[in-house]
Amino acid sequence: xxxxxxxxxxxxxxxxxxxxxxxxxxxxxxxxxxxxxxxxxxxxxxxxxxxxxxxxxxxxxxxxxxxxxxxxxxxxxxxxxxxxxxxxxxxxxxxxxxxxxxxxxxxxxxxxxxxxxxx
Numbered sequence: 001x002x003x004x005x006x007x008x009x010x011x012x013x014x015x016x017x018x019x020x021x022x023x024x025x026x027x028x029x030x031x032x033x034x035x036x037x038x039x040x041x042x043x044x045x046x047x048x049x050x051x052x053x054x055x056x057x058x059x060x061x062x063x064x065x066x067x068x069x070x071x072x073x074x075x076x077x078x079x080x081x082x083x084x085x086x087x088x089x090x091x092x093x094x095x096x097x098x099x100x101x102x103x104x105x106x107x108x109x110x111x112x113x114x115x116x117x118x119x
Contacts, residue, residue: 004041006083009070034063036090036103038112041078049076050116052092056103063103084114 011031022041036055041064042048051072062074066083073081088104100106 002082003039003066003070003078004073007074007079009074011066030086031064032067034065034068035086035090036083036088037066037069037086038090039069039073039081040083040084040090041076044079047077048116049073049078049081050092050114051076052090052100054090054101054103055086056089057101060101082107085110085112089091095099 004010034055037051037053038055040052040085041051049066051069053064053069054061068080069083088108089104089110090100091098091102091107092100093107102108
């Protein structure tokens with residue numbers, strides 16, 4: 001789901017469509033609570049931003065509510081941004097090395113990945 005579009009925050013009173021009518025607690029926990037986050041964005045010049053915030057580790061990082069993820073992306077200059085999967089699957093690997101501190105304690109096996117390959 002989108003967090004920022006054309007520089008404007010999309011996370012408003014209805015949480016940018018993240019509310020689940022049959023599960024009202026979802027918005028109060030996953031959306032407004034601090035969690036590990038993975039967010040991708042684009043600046044006006046076309047620069048790609050990939051941000052991973054650790055979480056669920058009180059001595060290191062508790063994570064971000066989505067509203068703060070919006071603030072981070074706008075601060076970094078994102079004119080468009082969206083949240084990708086978060087939680088224990090928020091892992092950033094650079095040149096084959098995990099460079100963050102995943103909340104599961106290690107890289108979680110997942111079926112999907114976003115790969116950025118420089119040519």
